[in-house]
Amino acid sequence: MIKFISVWEEDDAVVVRTKRENLYIEYEWYFCIRRDDAKKHREFLLDLRGVEKFEDDKTGWIRVYVPYLERQKTISAVKSMMPTFEADLKLWQRWVTDEDCELEMNQSVLYFDIETDDRTPGIEPGRDQIVSIAAIGSDDKEHYFYDIKSEKKVLNGFVNLATKYDILAGWNSQSFDLVAIAKRCKLHKVPFDFWVADQAHKDLGGLDSVRRAGKYIAKSKSINSIDLMMKLKEMRYRDTEMIKQVRSFGLNAVAKLLLGKEKVDHTGKSIWHLATKEPKLLREYNMQDVRLTKEIDENQKIIQQKLVEHHICNARLNDYTSSGRIDPYALRAAKRFGMRLPSKPDRVIEEEAKDDDDDYEGGYAFDPVKGLHDNVSVFDFASLYPSIIKTFNISIDSHKGHKSTHKAHSDCITLPTGECFSKSKKGIIPLILDEVLSSRDQIRHVEMKKVKKDSPEYWNLHYKQYSFKVLANSMYGIMGASFSRYFKRELAEGITLTGQHLIKDLWVWMQREGHVPIYGDTDSIFVKLKKGSDEEDVSKEADKKLDKEIKRFGVKENFLHFSFEKTYTKFISVAKKKYSGVAADGSEKTMGLELKRREVLPKAEEWQRDLLKMLLKESHTEADFIIWAREKQKFVHDGKLTQADITYQKKLSREIEDYGKVSRKTGRQTPTPAHVKVAMRLRDQGAVGDDKMSAYSQGSYIQYIVVSDEDGIEAVHPSEFNGKYSKSYYMEKCYSPSQRVLEACFPSHPWDQYAREPKQKKVKSRASSPDVGESDVHVQSILAPKNIQKGGSDLARERRAARRKIRKEKRAQTD
DNA sequence: CTGCCCATCGTCTGC
């Protein structure tokens, strides 16, 4: 067994770095074809040039050995005749898949941080001289390199030290420190195995903006590096509470939140000043940053978790993407099961090939019954998509085609969509899921029981079982990703539409049983149970009904379970994906509402929170809420909003230059958001941020205040603010999140009136003699636009479906 | 010319 720290290739040799040495291994590369295909195309294959040998591996596959560096032509030729398998693998991937090896868990870490000459405004990693580098090892040894006369000496010192450790870890190091070090090393001809990828204008596809890295990324094949800022961002990317507190995940903000510690203050003194005049303070400042970085890691166990996660997948530490972790696991698992995985699809040329063939319908969200409800019980599926894959045997290799084109017989599981899968031969993806999920159960139910709770072993096992869970849940995701080897639209859509079928079926069943479902999304149903029914009984009955439904499709074993989760004593539904509830024990849960969103005005959040508390935890009448709304209206009108109340913080999800481009689809110029306009202006004035993150590049948050909304939004930065803001605009913005909640709960009152300035003229004695007829007219007038809006969102869904249908027909024509 | 409808983009969330 070889334990690798890192593994890469040099020409046609695999290089393996272990604790003791670097191994150079000359390794033969191959790809696979099906034995049946090989028989069919025997002549073609025998004539094929560039093949060293064919080898039958006795499990139905032929290995085609090809000289690694000249493989492309041969692969293309074979691909034109038959499907290939694992032909995209790099040499080192072949090695990791086939050999007895695993990721080394015992890796030493060097935490580090650099300081640069900051006399030139703006942030451009690598442009300025590195004046110092501080580092602390996982062995607690401290190192400091400082020399303003010779940057080369600083670099040499650091590079030599770095080779003695297995992992380099820093804060924002992948987008800044390592980029700068790599560039300055190149300048001084100091050998350091990192290169810089400029991905400013790269289309990052579906990657969530929160998880995107900066403009530059430093990469290495031989040296492991972990950017703790990026990892923490990834781990917490949906923790809105934390994000609101730390925003861009600057070191100071995070250290303050997690450790209660801060950076060394050097307000008013530049790094260059410290470097030239106060070197002791520079050292202290630089070293403190490293200490904080190391402590955050120890506190959050980031590297430990990553090591566990990569270890169970047998993935390299530097391959942190989903497929980078899934592939090594799946390739090895497939081989154990006597299977080979399809080659990755050839990279398509953006412009022409993108014919939307790869998008498909997802989960189903029921139209909610809006308003305040009592006693709402929630039922849901446990891991819906993995369970569907297992139950219906959904896999690339078990797929037999659509029932309309494929002769159905008894060995068939047919999805509601009509796609057929083998009943007798388990597919590779369900096999992998079985293995992953049973590994997880083994850890949770056996191994974790054997160790002391909260001990280091306990936490290691916890991370391990969690990694297995993540791995299982990622399988559906990559089956729906058109660039992955697991992709097939019919399978991904088969999974989601089967989910739709099952949840809709249960919804109707609930109604027939006399219960009143009020909302549901993808895998859940929120329901007001019939008087006197017991949640657990309903759960059992639902499960029975579900089992019956599923057996109709010819499945062998049902892994799906629909069970009771909790009951809200009070529950408010505002819109799809937006609700709030409180349980009998007082615990609250709010989803999707504005108060959870990070770009919302603090005042709007405060008011909505206030309102929900009144609705869920206290008893008030409609009249109380009218008074409440009038108070808020008056508050804004009297000019009581503070500057903090009206300051927005929105994120640049890409580089400034990439906004306002002409849309390829419509040929029209896309609008530039207000915060981007502010960022452009400020950047041109040369302002900078802290923590070595430019304040005006991808990922930073931009503060702005709206000063006019007469002719489009006119916004300024707080530093440019003269105290005059648009009252009408902020009245709207602070109140409307609450307005929507009130409209949901009391639909007959015209709540929109409080979003405007109070009328100067006295309103025609509405209060003294409330005229029912007139009130109805008002109700109509506020309901009307709402209905249109709702119709609009339904329309959007229908239009999407229509577009998909057209594409489907097109496909049918070309087939 | 003005105001409204509507499609689209951008951001961020739910699952």
Added chain:
DNA sequence: TGGCAGACGATGGGCAGC
């Protein structure tokens, strides 16, 4: 380079009505 659904804000083209 995991997926889709959906809410909501902002913008600008198209169009009806003045």
